[in-house]
Each structure stands twice: as C-alpha cells, then as structure tokens.
Amino acid sequence: MRLDSNFVFNKIYGIEFGVLSPRMIEKMSSVAITSSELYDIDGFPVDGGLADMRLGITDPGLVCRTCGNTIKDCPGHFGHLELARPVFNIKMIPKIYDLLNATCDACGRILIPEAVLKKATITMDAIEAREGDLGKKRYVRKLIKHAKSINTCPFCHSKQHKVKLEKPYTFMYNGQKLNASDVRERLERISDADLQFLGMSQEYSRPEWMIFTVLPIPPVTIRPPITLESGQKSEDDLTHKLTDIVRTNQRLAENIKSGAPEVIIEELWDLLQYHITTFISNGTAQVPIARHKSGKKLKTLEDRIKGKEGRFRGSTLGKRANYSARSTISPDSMIRLDEVGVPMQIAKEVTYPERVTEMNIDRLKSLIKNLDGYPNASYIVTPDGIRRKITESTVQNILDELKPGYIVERSMLNGDIILFNRQPSLHRLSIMGHSVRVLDGKTFRINPASTLPYGADFDGDEMNIHVLQTEEALAEAALIMNIKNNIVSPRHGLPVIGAAQDYISGSAILTRKETKIDKSTAEDFLTFVGIDAKLSKSTYTGREIFSMLLPKDLNFESESSVYKFSNDEDSYVVIKNGKLERGIIDSATIGKENGSLLQYLFVQYGGETTAKFIDQLSRLALITLLKFGISANIANFDLPEKTMSEIYSIFEEANEEVNKMLKDYNKDVEQNILSLTNKVRGKIRNATRAGINKKANEIDDMMITGAKGSIMNFFPTAGMIGQQLLRDTRMSNGYDGRLTAHFKKNDMGLIPRGFVVSNYRDGLNPIEFFLHAGSSREGLMDNVIRTPVSGYMNRRLSSALQDLKVADDLSVREGNKIIQFMYGEDGLDVSLSDKGELNI
Amino acid sequence: MDIDIFNNRLSPKYKILDPNEADKILLRFKCSRSNLPKIKTTDPAVIALKANEGDILEITRASKSAGEAIYYRVVIR
Ligand SMILES: [Mg+2]
Ligand SMILES: [Zn+2]
Ligand SMILES: [Zn+2]
Numbered sequence: 001m002r003l004d005s006n007f008v009f010n011k012i013y014g015i016e017f018g019v020l021s022p023r024m025i026e027k028m029s030s031v032a033i034t035s036s037e038l039y040d041i042d043g044f045p046v047d048g049g050l051a052d053m054r055l056g057i058t059d060p061g062l063v064c065r066t067c068g069n070t071i072k073d074c075p076g077h078f079g080h081l082e083l084a085r086p087v088f089n090i091k092m093i094p095k096i097y098d099l100l101n102a103t104c105d106a107c108g109r110i111l112i113p114e115a116v117l118k119k120a121t122i123t124m125d126a127i128e129a130r131e132g133d134l135g136k137k138r139y140v141r142k143l144i145k146h147a148k149s150i151n152t153c154p155f156c157h158s159k160q161h162k163v164k165l166e167k168p169y170t171f172m173y174n175g176q177k178l179n180a181s182d183v184r185e186r187l188e189r190i191s192d193a194d195l196q197f198l199g200m201s202q203e204y205s206r207p208e209w210m211i212f213t214v215l216p217i218p219p220v221t222i223r224p225p226i227t228l229e230s231g232q233k234s235e236d237d238l239t240h241k242l243t244d245i246v247r248t249n250q251r252l253a254e255n256i257k258s259g260a261p262e263v264i265i266e267e268l269w270d271l272l273q274y275h276i277t278t279f280i281s282n283g284t285a286q287v288p289i290a291r292h293k294s295g296k297k298l299k300t301l302e303d304r305i306k307g308k309e310g311r312f313r314g315s316t317l318g319k320r321a322n323y324s325a326r327s328t329i330s331p332d333s334m335i336r337l338d339e340v341g342v343p344m345q346i347a348k349e350v351t352y353p354e355r356v357t358e359m360n361i362d363r364l365k366s367l368i369k370n371l372d373g374y375p376n377a378s379y380i381v382t383p384d385g386i387r388r389k390i391t392e393s394t395v396q397n398i399l400d401e402l403k404p405g406y407i408v409e410r411s412m413l414n415g416d417i418i419l420f421n422r423q424p425s426l427h428r429l430s431i432m433g434h435s436v437r438v439l440d441g442k443t444f445r446i447n448p449a450s451t452l453p454y455g456a457d458f459d460g461d462e463m464n465i466h467v468l469q470t471e472e473a474l475a476e477a478a479l480i481m482n483i484k485n486n487i488v489s490p491r492h493g494l495p496v497i498g499a500a501q502d503y504i505s506g507s508a509i510l511t512r513k514e515t516k517i518d519k520s521t522a523e524d525f526l527t528f529v530g531i532d533a534k535l536s537k538s539t540y541t542g543r544e545i546f547s548m549l550l551p552k553d554l555n556f557e558s559e560s561s562v563y564k565f566s567n568d569e570d571s572y573v574v575i576k577n578g579k580l581e582r583g584i585i586d587s588a589t590i591g592k593e594n595g596s597l598l599q600y601l602f603v604q605y606g607g608e609t610t611a612k613f614i615d616q617l618s619r620l621a622l623i624t625l626l627k628f629g630i631s632a633n634i635a636n637f638d639l640p641e642k643t644m645s646e647i648y649s650i651f652e653e654a655n656e657e658v659n660k661m662l663k664d665y666n667k668d669v670e671q672n673i674l675s676l677t678n679k680v681r682g683k684i685r686n687a688t689r690a691g692i693n694k695k696a697n698e699i700d701d702m703m704i705t706g707a708k709g710s711i712m713n714f715f716p717t718a719g720m721i722g723q724q725l726l727r728d729t730r731m732s733n734g735y736d737g738r739l740t741a742h743f744k745k746n747d748m749g750l751i752p753r754g755f756v757v758s759n760y761r762d763g764l765n766p767i768e769f770f771l772h773a774g775s776s777r778e779g780l781m782d783n784v785i786r787t788p789v790s791g792y793m794n795r796r797l798s799s800a801l802q803d804l805k806v807a808d809d810l811s812v813r814e815g816n817k818i819i820q821f822m823y824g825e826d827g828l829d830v831s832l833s834d835k836g837e838l839n840i
Numbered sequence: 841m842d843i844d845i846f847n848n849r850l851s852p853k854y855k856i857l858d859p860n861e862a863d864k865i866l867l868r869f870k871c872s873r874s875n876l877p878k879i880k881t882t883d884p885a886v887i888a889l890k891a892n893e894g895d896i897l898e899i900t901r902a903s904k905s906a907g908e909a910i911y912y913r914v915v916i917r
Contacts (some may be wrong), residue, residue, distance in 0.1 A: 809869065816875045818912075826906035 018204030019092075022214040029080035030054045030066045033217050036246040038235070050242050051220055055079050058224035076219025081246060083213055084253040085269050086180040088169045090277040090284055091302075092210035097165045099187060099198060099207050102147035105173070106158040108189025110197055111147040113154040120197060140199040147197075168286045169273065180273070184211045215276065217242065218301075237299040241279040241290065248272045323467040325350050329422075330458055332445035333622060336615050337497060338484045340420050340434040340465065341445025347412040347438045348374050350467045353381065356406040364408045365399055374411060374438075381407040412436050412467060417478045419466040420446075422454040426794060429453035429486055429496060433477035434465075449503070449614055450483055452592045453496045484607035487614075488599055488831040495598040498614060499590045499621065501708050502630075506621025507546070508562070508705040509628050511585040513570050515542030521627065529619045542624070543580040549616045551605055552578040558596045561588040561706040573597070587706025590617060594706065603832055636699035637718040637761050643691025647684050647719050651757060654680045655750050662748055673748070674730055677723035677755065685711055688719035717760040721768075724754040724775040731771055742767055845884050853900040854885055857912075862896045865912055879913040891915050 034048035045051040056076030057064045064074040088096070103110055110117070120143060127135040151160050164172045171178040178186075187207035195201055223236035235243075252268040278290035281302040290298045305311050325346040332341055356364055368390055370376040380398055381387050383405045390398055402408075412418070416436040425431060430453070439445055444463055451457065468474045479485065489496045499507065509515060517525065522540045526533055531548055554575055562571040562584045573583030575597075583589075589597035601610040639647075654676055661669050661676075689711050692700050702708045716722065724731055731754035737745040743752040751757065754775070756768045764772060803814050810827045812820035830836055845851060857865065866872065873894065879886055881893055891897060895915045903909035 811869060816871055818869060818871060818875055818877060821869070821911060822906070822909065824905050825903040825909035828905070 016204055018201070019206070019209040020216060021206065021209045025078075025080050025214045025216045028078050029216070030077040031079040033079050033081045033246055036243050036250060038239070038243070050217070050239055050246065051225070052079065055217070056219040056221040058220050074221065076221030078219060079217035081215040081217055081249060083215055083272070084249055084256055085272070086184050087212045087215075087269075087273050087276050088180050088183075089210055089212055090169060090281055090287075093165070093169050096183060096187070096207075096210055097163070097171070098144050098148065099190065100163040100171065100183065102144045102198060103186075103190050103194070104153035104156060104158065105160055105163075105186070107153060107156040108186065109153065109155040109191060110194040111150040111153060111160065112143065112197065117194075117197065124196070137199065140197065143197050144199070168284050169277070179269070180211050184208050184213075187211070212276065215245065237292075238279070238301070240292075241275065241298060241300070244275045245272065245279060248275055321466065323350055323469055324464055325467075326462055326464045328443045329446050329456060329461050329463050330441075330443040331448045331451075332439075333448060333618055335437050335445055335447055336435070336611070337447040337449045337618075338435055338482065338611055339437040339447070340418070341437050341439040341441075341443075342412060342418075342465065343442045343444070344374060344438055344440060345442065346465075347436070348376070350412055350465075351378055351409040352412060352416060352467055353407045353409050353469055355471075356402060356404050356408060358404055361402065361404065364410065365402060367410050368395060368399060368402070368408065371395065375413055377408045377410040379409040381409070412438065414438055416467070417474055417482070418468065419477055419481065420444075420454075420463060420483075421466065422456050422461065422463045424791070426455075427453075428490065430455075431481065432483040432486055433481040434483055447615075447618070449499065449592075449618055450497050452498075452500075453483075453486070453489070482607070484611040486831070487607055487610050488602045489593075490829070490831045492593075493599070493830045493833045493836040494593050495595045495602065495610075496592060497611075498592040498595045498598050499587070499618065500592050502625055503618050503621040504587050504591055504705055504707040505630050505702060506623075506625035507590060507617060508584050508586045508701070508707070509630065510542035510620065510624040511546050511580065511583065512542060513582075515628075516540070517542060517545060525620060525623050525627075528623045529616045531616070543582075546585060546620070547575075547579045549613055549620065550575065550578040550580070551601075551609060554578045554601075554604075556597060556600055558583075558589055558600075560584045561586040561591075561594075562704050564588065565704040584705070590614075591706055599835065603834070630698050630701070632698045632702070634761070636693075636697045637714075638693060639688065639691045639718050640693070643687055643719075646687050646691075650680060650683045650687065651720065651750075651755075658748075658750050670730070670748070673750075673753075674723075677730070677750070681722045684720050684722060685715045688715040692718075720759055721756040721764070721772065723750075724756060724771050726754075726775055726778055730754055731774065739771065740767060845888055851885075852902070854889055855898045855900075856889055856891050857896045857898055861898075865896060865898075873914045876912055876914040878916045881915055881917050886915055893917050 031052050031054040032048065033050060033052070035046050037046045037049050038051045039049075040046055045053050053062065053065045054077060056066070057069075057071050057074045060071050063070055064077075066077045067074055112120070124136060124139055127139050131138075152158070153160060161174050163178065166172055171183055187210070190198070190207050192202040195205075195207075198207070200207055218238065220239075223238040223242075225233045225235050225239070228234050248268060248271050252265065252272055255265055255268060274287070275290075277284065277287055278298065278300060280300060282290055282298055282300040283302075290300075292298060303310070308314060325342075327343060327346070335341055354360065354364060364377065367375055367377040368380070371390070371392065377390055379387050379389055380402065382401075388394060388398060414435075414437055417433050418436055419431055420434045421431040423430075432453070437445070444465065446454075446456065446463070454463070456463065468477055483497070487495050487497045517540050519535055519538050519540070522535055522545060525545060526535075526548065529549070533548060555577065556573070556575040558573045560571050560573050560583055562568070563573075570582050571584045573585065573589055574581045575583075585597070587594050589595055598610055598614065601613055657676065658673055661672055692714070694700060699709065699714070703710055703714065726733070731739055734740055738747065739752060739754065754771045756764060756772055758764045758768055804812055804819060805814075806823045807813050810823050811818055812823050824830075826838070828838060833839070846854070869875075873896070876896065879897060881887075881891075886897075889897070893915050897913050897915065899911045899913060901909050901911060
C-alpha cells in the first residue's frame with residue numbers, strides 16, 4: 001500500500017463530528033496493544049508494545065510494517081487497547097450527566113411525552129432550515145433542559161430519581177455510586193429514536209460510546225522518542241502516560257481473572273480512570289495533575305490543541321519567520337532616517353542569498369574566504385538546488401567550484417535593504433524598507449525623526465527586521481515600501497516623518513531674525529551637517545545657513561507656528577529661489593503631522609530630497625541647540641500679580657453666580673452650573689495666555705514654536721486648574737449627598753463639587769488632590785477598556801479588507817471582483833495630494 | 841402608496857444600460873457580470889425601474905471626494 005496511490009481527489013461536501021465507536025476503533029487499528037514494554041533487551045520494539053513497528057516509523061532507514069513506507073511517507077497508524085473495565089472519557093462527563101437525567105432511569109426513553117416529541121421533530125427541522133446547525137444546537141439544549149426537569153416518565157410512569165455528579169467523575173444515584181459499567185448500561189438503553197432530541201445520532205454518536213471499552217492508541221509518529229546527546233532514548237509524554245495506562249490495565253485484568261477482592265479491583269479501576277483522564281486532559285478541576293519525576297507537568301492531548309501555544313493559535317495562525325531578528329530599539333540622530341542600525345551579531349547571523357554573476361564573483365569569493373569573520377558567507381546553493389555549508393574543510397572546493405548561477409548566502413552588509421517593523425502593525429507604515437547600517441552594540445538604532453509611523457519610543461520597545469530573500473521583494477522594499485517614499489501619510493497627506501521637540505527648538509532658534517553666526521562657527525555647523533561650501537563672509541545669519549539645505553529653485557510660502565500666535569510679519573515663512581528671506585522654521589513647516597515645507601518638498605522633489613533635507617536639518621538643529629542652548633526655568637511659569645488676581649476674581653464671580661443660581665433653584669441648575677464651569681475654564685485660559693511673560697521665556701518659546709506643550713498644559717500649571725469632571729458631569733458621588741466628609745451635605749457650590757482652585761506649581765490641597773486623582777483615574781480606566789475593543793474592531797476590519805488592492809485601471813478589487821470603480825471615487829493618491837485636496 | 845422614490849435628495853440617479861453600453865463597461869473593466877457589485881431584483885430602485893435580472897445599472901452618486909461618482913451594479917435574483 002503506497003501512499004501516493006491512495007490519494008482521493010474530491011470536493012469536501014461537509015464534515016460530521018461524532019464519537020468513535022468501539023467497532024470503529026478496532027477497525028482503524030493496525031495492532032492490539034498487549035504489552036507495556038517498549039523495547040526488548042536488544043533495543044528492538046516489542047510486538048504489541050507501544051512502539052510496535054505497525055504503529056508507524058520514527059527512525060530513518062526503517063520501514064513501516066503496516067504501509068511499507070519509510071519515515072518520510074508513513075503517516076502513522078492507530079492501535080487499540082482492550083480495556084479490562086469501561087472507563088469514562090473525561091471530556092464527555094457533562095454530556096453523560098445531561099443524558100442520565102434527561103432519560104428515564106427505568107425504561108431509558110427521553111422524559112418528554114410522545115405528542116410533544118412529534119411536534120419537536122417538525123420544529124427542529126424548521127429551525128435547522130432557518131438557522132442552521134447553531135439554531136439546532138440551541139433547540140436541543142432547550143429540549144434537554146426541559147427533559148431534565150421532569151420527574152415522572154411519560155412512557156412507563158415510573159418516578160424518577162435524579163443522578164448527581166460528584167466532580168470530577170463520580171455519579172451518585174439514590175445514594176449509591178454508579179460506576180462506568182452501570183452508566184454504560186443505562187446509556188445503552190436510550191433508544192435510537194430519541195437520539196436526535198439529545199443532539200446525538202445512531203450512526204455517528206451512540207451515547208454509550210462516550211465511555212471507553214476500547215482505547216485508541218495514537219501512532220508513534222505523533223509521539224516520537226527523541227535521542228539525547230548521550231545516545232539515550234527519551235520518550236514523549238504521551239508514551240509515558242500510555243505505558244501507565246497499559247500497565248494498570250494489565251494489573252486490573254489479572255486481578256479480575258484471579259478473583260481478587262472487590263476493593264483491590266475498585267482501586268485499580270479508579271487508577272486506570274485517572275491515567276486515561278490525565279492522558280486526555282491534565283488540568284481538570286479536582287483531578288491531581290500528572291507530573292514528571294522532575295515535577296514538570298505532563299503534556300497531554302488537550303495541551304497540544306488548546307490555548308495560545310496550541311495547534312490553532314500557536315501553529316496554524318502564528319508561525320515564526322526565518323531570516324528575521326528582534327531587538328530593543330534605541331535612538332541615534334547621527335544615522336540617516338532611512339537607515340536602521342543593526343547589531344554586528346545579527347548582521348553575521350541573518351543572511352541574504354546573493355546570486356553569483358561575473359561582476360560580483362570576486363567579492364563573493366572574498367566573503368567565502370572570510371570563514372568566521374565579518375563580512376562572510378555561510379552557505380552556497382548550487383544551480384541544482386543543493387545547499388552546502390562553508391567550513392574550513394569545504395571552503396577550498398567551494399571556491400574552485402563557484403561560478404555564475406550559484407547562490408551565496410552572505411551576511412548582511414551596509415546598504416542592504418531590509419524590512420523594519422513594530423507591532424502592533426496597525427497600518428501600512430508599520431512595516432517599511434530601511435537601509436542596513438551595521439553598528440556595535442546590541443540594539444537596533446533608529447533615527448528619532450522616523451518614530452511616529454511606527455508609534456515607537458525608547459522605553460524598552462522592541463522591533464523586528466526581516467531580511468528579504470528574493471530580488472522582487474528587494475525591489476519592492478527599496479522602492480514602494482522604502483521609508484523615504486512614505487514620508488507623507490496616505491491617510492491625511494501630511495508628513496509623518498519630521499522634526500519634534502529639540503529639533504524644532506533648534507531650527508526655530510537658528511531661523512530667528514537676530515541669530516548671527518561667525519565664520520568659524522558656521523564652518524563647524526556645515527561640517528557637522530555634511531555640507532561642503534566656501535564661506536566668504538565673516539558673519540552669517542541663521543537664515544542664510546538654513547538656506548544652504550534648500551534646493552536652489554525652491555519657492556515656498558507658509559504660515560509658521562509662531563506667526564499663527566504672534567501675527568508678526570517677520571515670522572511668516574517666505575522662501576524665494578532657495579533662500580529663506582524671512583520666517584521662523586518651526587513645527588508648522590518641519591514638524592511631524594504638520595510640516596507644510598516637508599509636504600511640499602515631498603510632492604515637488606520626491607522622497608530622496610525630502611529625506612536628505614530632514615537628515616541635514618536634524619543635524620543643523622542639533623548643533624544649533626548645542627551652541628545656543630535652551631533651558632526652561634520655574635520662573636517661566638510666573639504670572640504677573642495682575643493676572644493672578646484677575647484669575648482669582650473670575651473664580652469669585654463664578655462662585656457668586658453659582659450661589660445665586662442655587663438660591664433661585666430650577667431643574668436645570670446643575671446643567672447651567674456645568675456650562676458655567678466650562679466658560680470659567682475658557683476665561684482662565686485666556687487670562688493666563690494674555691499674562692504669560694513673553695520675554696526670555698523658554699517655555700513660551702517651546703509652546704509657540706510647537707516644540708512641546710500648549711496653553712492647555714500651561715494654564716493649570718501657572719493659573720488655576722478648574723473643574724474636575726467625572727463622566728462629563730461635575731463630581732458628586734461619594735458620601736451621602738456629598739463628595740467627601742469634608743463638605744456639608746447637599747452643598748452644590750463650586751468647591752464641594754470638585755472645582756480645584758490651586759494650580760500645579762503651587763500645589764493642590766489634600767482634598768483637591770484626591771478629587772483631581774479621581775478624575776484622572778477615569779481617563780486611565782477608559783483607556784484600558786477601549787484598547788481591546790478598538791483592537792478587535794481593527795482586527796475585524798483588517799481581515800475583511802486585507803486582500804483589496806488598487807488595479808492598474810485604478811479600480812479597487814478583491815481578486816477580480818470590483819469593490820470600487822475608482823479608488824476613493826476621485827482616484828487620487830492622498831500622499832501626493834495637497835493635504836488630501838487637489839491643488840492645481 | 842404612490843411615492844416616486846427617485847424624487848428625493850438622498851436618492852442617486854439610476855440608468856439601465858442598453859446591451860451595447862453594458863458590453864462596453866465589461867470590456868473597460870475587463871471583467872464579467874459576476875465580478876460587478878450586485879443589486880437584488882427586490883430592491884425598490886430595481887422594481888421602480890422595471891429592470892430585469894442581468895441588467896447593469898449605472899448609478900451616479902454624490903461624492904465627497906470627487907463631486908460625482910459613477911458606480912455599476914448588476915441585477916441579480
Ligand atoms: Mg514604549
Ligand atoms: Zn506506516
Ligand atoms: Zn420510563
């Protein structure tokens with residue numbers, strides 16, 4: 001019986017799940033297990049043992065005695081074990097329990113009258129036609145529940161005594177224990193006609209089959225012994241458990257035969273039940289866990305299927321990828337934004353298969369010669385597809401043999417294109433093509449300008465790289481997926497790669513009108529940035545230095561962040577013929593998710609120019625900041641006396657108004673107070689904004705350049721925090737009629753309902769602190785609850801949309817099925833549009 | 841119940857394509873009827889138009905991104 005002659009080509013019509021009958025188990029068995037021994041003294045498998053060669057083959061070179069195949073083709077074959085006494089299948093206990101109580105303990109019929117059953121047949125068919133198997137399952141569950149509640153048999157009119165289940169597998173009836181034999185007898189009495197109402201079938205699942213009389217013995221191919229380094233064989237957990245089962249079964253059979261006392265038989269029977277239970281499932285409540293001598297839990301059949309590491313979640317849906325690596329990430333502003341710093345250890349280990357040509361043969365040969373050094377090569381693949389390891393003994397032959405057409409698996413080199421990924425991969429930009437830069441150290445290095453699309457920070461985040469193995473994939477990663485070509489997001493048409501924080505402060509300082517740089521400093525700057533220019537003047541303005549990064553034909557105008565705040569004409573950005581004539585370069589022009597200049601460069605000049613600009617600008621901003629410095633100061637938060645008293649009188653006025661509103665009480669009073677507190681917050685914010693000391697205030701500089709922080713952070717720090725909210729209302733719940741014991745009952749004034757008068761700098765009083773924490777907690781809770789919900793929504797969407805693609809004619813298709821006749825209805829690539837709009 | 845369902849600002853413009861036009865569309869998108877989006881014969885618009893199974897409807901909808909967008913649906917049972 002050869003395997004390949006045995007294939008059946010047919011379309012699967014359906015799948016029927018059922019319980020194996022003892023007859024079926026015997027029929028599919030190729031050997032009856034009779035011995036608990038595995039191997040004889042010479043190390044050969046014992047006939048009728050658990051390693052019998054009719055169960056399949058795990059040794060290369062041996063031939064299966066059932067199918068005649070070797071290890072490669074033998075699928076393994078079941079055996080069977082005749083049990084001395086019947087034993088429960090632990091997974092069937094709940095069903096058995098249901099059946100015992102849903103059927104008559106005298107005649108075995110279902111406890112539902114004939115007339116009702118007739119109607120149930122019709123209803124069930126209708127439900128199955130309408131709702132399918134799930135509906136039928138629900139209906140059966142209802143029928144069983146109903147039958148269980150009936151106390152007199154409608155057929156033989158006998159009074160019913162209910163069976164009780166003592167976990168895990170003892171059934172009690174009238175104060176007496178029902179053993180597996182008794183239960184099996186009762187299940188046998190259930191008539192075929194009643195089975196459909198119990199969710200079972202005569203053909204595929206007779207109830208008594210839920211109790212083993214014959215145990216199927218799985219093939220050795222699913223429990224192969226492993227040979228340890230010492231040459232000793234170590235058996236699989238399943239084999240260990242099966243040995244216990246066979247041994248106990250033998251002892252039970254012998255004791256029954258010799259007429260041993262009932263107590264001993266009972267004890268062995270229980271032991272057999274225990275072993276078979278822990279063979280199937282190791283972790284059933286109230287069953288002691290079967291362990292190795294070392295105390296390690298035995299892996300059972302159930303463990304192989306269930307849970308995260310099981311067959312479905314662990315092997316089918318999630319697999320490990322070859323040619324990939326994972327490490328912690330850390331920032332490095334000195335590498336290009338399209339580079340990724342790869343640790344030497346990884347570069348040596350993960351290989352790229354390079355095809356040998358006339359042009360690269362000498363270089364590849366030198367890699368092959370380099371054996372254990374770096375860069376080196378570890379394998380070659382001949383044109384016939386044979387892989388050969390490069391070792392000291394094979395290197396000479398390989399060098400002689402190597403010619404165009406061979407493939408050399410060489411280590412990663414600087415400039416190789418790889419894929420860089422951070423999970424969760426929520427959008428396209430979570431996987432992008434980067435260029436390798438082999439570095440010392442053990443972390444992946446990433447330019448901080450390109451963290452946003454990945455959502456990465458450096459508090460221990462880890463990322464993955466994938467080394468591409470084919471030229472097609474390489475081309476796609478180098479062009480379409482390359483980070484340089486994804487600077488502008490396809491979502492909103494704004495750059496997702498750009499400057500943030502210090503880089504914005506740096507370039508804003510550089511491009512201030514008053515920034516002057518002497519010649520030697522300018523030379524330092526330009527050297528650091530990597531620009532080779534002849535300097536003729538003795539001093540330069542910052543704007544002149546900045547202009548050296550721009551394309552010579554660039555004409556551009558834009559509001560800057562500073563301009564939006566100050567309306568100062570000098571801060572409005574005007575670039576003419578590659579010269580920054582006026583304007584401050586800040587978050588509105590170069591910032592992440594803002595930068596109009598980056599967006600313009602990307603659309604007009606392409607990714608290469610934009611990436612180069614960001615890299616040079618980052619360096620220029622860094623060295624500017626290094627030279628000029630920026631440091632915040634607690635005095636930056638000082639507000640003038642006048643402003644502070646203004647803020648306090650805003651509160652006083654509101655407080656008085658609230659007291660008045662409470663006196664002329666009406667049903668909308670709470671709503672009115674709430675909207676008053678919102679107005680108060682606005683007033684406090686505006687008063688604070690107006691009062692900020694603009695001179696030599698670095699915090700203010702950071703706010704108006706968009707480097708970090710906003711008035712929303714400033715006013716509660718320097719001014720007044722204001723109303724604390726819980727579920728969009730004023731805080732009110734706690735003690736009876738009041739928030740805490742510190743307030744009068746039913747006082748609905750501002751402070752007793754969570755208005756915080758202090759600010760962060762001066763500090764909160766204990767009650768304010770407590771209420772403020774309460775409202776912060778709401779945000780944390782919301783976040784925790786929302787994250788899995790939106791994660792699941794995203795997963796459902798991704799699964800539904802993952803195969804859609806834009807065809808050459810701009811239609812959106814899934815396979816050849818048309819979803820949309822024109823992508824986005826307008827056929828525009830948002831990343832090449834003007835912030836999502838068409839601008840002609 | 842004599843309501844003109846097309847006389848409503850939310851209702852798009854429908855047109856039944858004649859066999860010639862239908863073939864042109866199939867050729868233009870290099871696909872067969874089974875690849876097109878579907879609309880049931882029980883759809884109020886199909887009933888009102890008295891369209892038959894296999895007909896292709898040209899639907900002109902208002903579009904946020906393009907102003908007007910054209911969509912084709914094949915009538916199925
Ligand atoms: Mg993190
Ligand atoms: Zn075999
Ligand atoms: Zn009965």
